[in-house]
Amino acid sequence: MTALLQLENLSIVAGDSVLVEPISLTLAKGQRLTILGETGAGKSLLIQAIMGLLPPPLRRQGTVRIVGQDIDTLSRKDQQRLWGHHISMLPQEPWYSLDPLMRSQQQVAEVYECVQQERPDQANVKAQRDLVGVGLGEAGHRLPGQLSGGMAQRLAFCAATAGGAEIVLADEPTKGLDISRRDYIAALLRQKGEDGAVLTITHDVEVARQIGGTIMVMRNGRLVEQGNAESLLGAPSAGYTQELINAAPESWPSVRRHQPNVSRATVLEAQGLEKTRGGKTLFKELDLVINQGEIVGITGDSGCGKSSLGDILLGLLPADKGRVVRAPGVAPYKYLKLYQDPLAAFASAASLKQLFDDVIRLHGLDARKVPPLLEQLRLSPALLDRAVHEVSGGELQRLAIARALLLEPVFLFADEPVSRLDPITAREVALLLTQVATEHNCAVLLVSHDPYLVEKTCDRTLALGAPE
């Protein structure tokens, strides 16, 4: 059995600093390898190094062999000749990797034409067959902009593999996908790995589990442990691996309280809401009551109107029908929102301290309330001296929570508050949010595409179906 892809002491350096420490691996036909780790673990650099696409200040050391050829012995042109024919890559952001002006099927068909030298009509037939194979039979005439994230990734998969490459590298192929779509891509990769070789990079333990094969866990550019998927995930020896496994919402502790307290006051009530978008009815005749201090979850696939519902409840978006009633006598600024991207909550031109001071001055608050609040959210007060761009996403989201809680809100709409964060951070932030909100007696409407997350954190759940 010949090795299709072989790395020997491959490391990536920038000047004097080592970004990825030496790593060796061999991938033979029929093998699947998944590298598991958080952002900043240097996983993506590894793939770029194998493809020869490292951005200039970065350098590769060690040997890469593709189908037995040491790529250092090949000219740049010959290296690129391996692309598509022997090695291919599934991109992280499929939308950006597809030509926005070309119809889906053509993007696959042209590979047959150019790489396999097929006649155009034949190429089209084959492309059509491929698309049908991944459930895109109806979408061949669409442009990438008209595809959903999952469809775009499946199209990219077809295009990347049409050239007949044995080796497929996949860089976070399931990022931002709903669970059902995520599983579909994982299945495709698993299947491809059976007649070729697949190297996948992901932070999602579930994806790694589904693809199977070998798993390597990486942290900060260093290999933590490796082993067979089942045994490694079943009984990890490294604490970090365990942490990663625990970070999946399935493994979170349930904070759900037994029954919402019926005697609590109502903070928000919606009656007969209806919203239509792009000719599709997202929901209709929807009634919802949110009581003080309770945590309500909303789930559903992307595009089902989860976020719209939250915005309608806050009055940021008009409803087509129905009305929203707030509790009488409560100041309007006590109904707030947490954004998916924490950057979206802050003005980028001012320092965090300035922004906090603005809020304190506006509402005549007590500045001494800030340090204990930050402590509660496990934040260092020194963070406030930095600019918005100088703190991590997890910290910024917690700062957003802190700023909201300063105003002692009665209702907080959290729109996918952790989906942009790394799993371990996501877990921490999500659990903190629900815990602290409860302590402050603030109702939370938590929107997430991940049913497990909602299940573990919310008092009750509202599932939105697919739009009609």
Add this chain to the structure above:
Amino acid sequence: MKLQVFLGAFALAVGLIACTPNQNPDVLTLGGPFEFTSQDPARDGYVYTRLQIAESLLEVNDNGELLPGLAQTWDMSPNGLTWRFSLRENVRFHDGTPLTAEAVVNALNMALRKPGVIQSAAIESVNVEDALTVAVHLRAPYRRLGAVMAHYSTAILSPASYREDANVAWMQGTGPYKLVGFDPPHRIQATRFEEYWGKQATIPNVVYLTGHRAESRALQVMAGQTDIIYTLDPASLNLLRRQDNVRVYSDTIPRTIQIKVNASHPFMAERNTRLAMSLSLDRQGLSEKIIRVPGGEANQLVPPSLAEWHINDLPPIKQDIVRARGLLAEEGWLPGADGILERDGKRFQVSLITYADRPELYVVATAIQAQLRAIGIDVDVSIVNSSGIASGHHDGSLELALVARNYGNIADPLGLLIADYGNHGNGDWGGMGWHNDELPAVLEQLKSERDPVLYREKAQRAAHILAEEIPVIPVLFYTQQTAVSSRVQGFSFDPYERNYRLSEMSFAQP
């Protein structure tokens, strides 16, 4: 790869163009500032007489004397009320029809329907006397009718040239060249008319191109693109004189650069003030350094070429700042803190307008502005359309105007001087707010004066009044600057600008 192909193609294209010479051996190319919009002699007729497409009954020689044109002979009845013109035989229009008295009467009647110099003669009727004789009947004697019949606006075109409304559809003249291309306002093409009654032209084709920027006109002749450029700007003269392949001709023509003064303006009503302004001018400097043609200093309005009207023994006006200041002080003008003259708390501040049609006026105005500033007069110069002079005269807003006046417009300046000074010494282009009754009276007498000696005496008297009273300040005698490519032979310049004499020119053999 692509780039090399492209560069190669570009070089090839440039190379091909380069192989074509700028000069065509069969075409004489002319350039000038005049834009034309119609073929009507009353509007743009000068273009067609200059290009020798249209001809008039009479011609004018360099001395301003009338010569036979389409009319071989002419005479005036003893009472001066009837003029007879006998036409040349065997003359054909460009459309092949013969020149007859009827055609001439038709052409003159068409001219009478439009404004123009022909209106200055009180013409009662124009009649066919016989097949080749035309009679013009006047209501009052008009000695200078001959000059009118030499004017471009009375050029004779065939009857087929005119539309119902008296406008010209396509010009059918009698000249040595016939019109073949008409692209207003920029291009006229003419080819030799083989059945011309006189001497055949040598050069087969002529093209006139309008170039409204003086500096690009000068460059055209340097580049060999154009053979003759009329009306050059002074700035380009030195440059052109240094070229091997260009000759520059400077011809004095009966045109004078002068300052029209509003004498009813409270500042300039006194003769002393106008004299002081005249004395402040460095005419020699203007002539040598600005116009770049030495010897153009004007001490009176009418240039030497119009001998009857020119005072030969008048001394030149020398710049005399001290005397100018003295004269102004006599009138109560004293310099203020910034050097500008003041009287009764009013600053001597006036506006001077001029127009852009003649390239040198603008430069001369700039120099005059600085020279008047030196005696304490603050002048604000603005450029207007030439029509602004006449309209400023009528609404009284004009203060000073720098103009170029053509005294040779119709071979004798009488008509022009009547227009300029006939109304108690005033006229659109002449005096303004000035009051003099002697000059108009003298001019009126000249209209019917038939004795040449008396005519001269009275003309001299008129010239003296103008020199003495200074209603208009003479500055420079105009010089026509023409640049001619060295391949052109037989060039000469008509000081009356009626005729470019193209048919006498030929190309040197290369």
Add this chain to the structure above:
Amino acid sequence: MRRVKQLNGSQQIGAAILACLVGFAFLEWLLNGTDPAVQNLGNLFAAPSLAEPLGTDQFGRSMLARMGAALRLSLLLSLVCVLTSATIGVALGVLAGWREGWIDRIVSFVLNMVLALPGLVLILLFAGLAPGSLLMLYLGISLVLWVEYFRVVRAITRASVASSPMQASRMLGFGSFYCFKRHVWPALLTPVLTLAAFGAAASILALAALGFVAVGLRPPTAELGLMMVELFPYYSEAPWVLAQPVFAVFLLIIALNLLAGKTK
């Protein structure tokens, strides 16, 4: 000073060139008392000397004085035009972008009218209205320039108003002025400064262009475009004199373009 440090390399070069030109123009005004209109027909096209460091022109006028005057004119006119058009454009742009509705519709209507005519044609019409009037040039150029500010500012304001940071601020209870100060203005500053630099360059070129088609300023005003046209026929006789206004315009424009940063 902090802003100067924020500039990149080529922007600093641009700022330095501009500072030199401004310095020259105003030092000349302070130190050199020569009247740029005083002629000396006996001293045409004098070569540069101690008395006349830049030589003299076709009327024997001091080129030092004329260059100083011309630079002051171009700089001041462009400054005033940019200030006017930026003020109007930013004010209307913020108003239209923020309020949308009828203000937006009215201003956009005027905008379409102005845009229907290419800028120079509009300036030509204005300059033709009163030839030689600095006021008309100023009005014409400003009228053309404000459109660009308006479009950019309206788009940015719209985006800012719809953005989630501003939505967040609104929910926190902040008023319009705070939202403008924190969200809209910081987003506007850089593009408006870039537009200002391009606008200044455009007005300098427009002024020169009008001088060229003879509807600009009157003689003996020292104006760079007018000087170029007047001196061009002497290109072989006195090339160093012609080179001065040409070089000055070149430096002005390149300095402003460098200062503005990347191509639009």
Add this chain to the structure above:
Amino acid sequence: MIGLLLRRLLQAAFVCWSIGTLTFILLRLLPGDMEFRIAAGRYGHDNVDLAAAEAVRAELGLDQPVWQLYLNWLLDLMRFNLGDSLVSGLPVVHEMLHLLEHTLMLAGAATVVSLLIAIPVGLYAALKANGWFDRLSLMVSAFLRAQPIFMIGLALILLFSLELRMLPVAGFDGPRYLVLPAISLALAMAAVSSRVVRHSASEVFRSAFFTFSRIKGLTFRQAFLRHGLRNCSLPVVVFLGIQLASVIEGVVMIESLFSWPGLGHGLAHAIFSRDVPMIQGAAIALGLIFVGLNLIVDLTCYAIDPRSREAA
């Protein structure tokens, strides 16, 4: 598609009305008596006097009230009758067609030449981004952009007409006269558009989809022809639309410098002689060219970008 045409058609009508009204108002305010200016244009500068002016006034009915003149003009405009030139007496539409022909010839030739320069230069510079050619083309472009457009024209005249004597200086009498004005205008346009081509091409070369198309196995040439060209031409075409305004401005300058008998020259001349119908005609013609060229840009974008077709 229909909506696109309709929108531009509406804009064209709007242009006619607004330019007409604006020029009418502006020119009513012009200094100097109109009849004198017209008389000067008609009968020569030496023949302007009160009599000639009176004749003009009577003939053209210029003593009518202003609102009546305006109303008449609007009615004529609706019938596509732009009136007769006050100066030459010829129908304005006729004169416009003559001038329009030359302006379109100049603008068209200049655009073609500028693209012939900008596209290869921009692409080559993008291909070797930050290499010597890129830097050189940036410098040349910055140099050209720092000139008033007439300086470029004058420099070309000096070189090609006076020193090399290859080409005529000014005027129009055959295709050779087109070369210098077109190249001057083209250089000024290419100075900007070559950088736009360079920018959008390097953007495409660095884009994820271009890299992905290579990874799929396409050669550089295939990837460029199939994905690069169309994607980088879109911003270039959009930019050309923006550049149109400066092309029209350049046309006015270049026509004036080269005595080119086009609309820009005609407009400047008409403003000078206060020929109201001609000014309106020329300004409307320039405005309509502007709208027409924008329509071409729209249609080109429409052809290049399938997204806009889906949206329609």
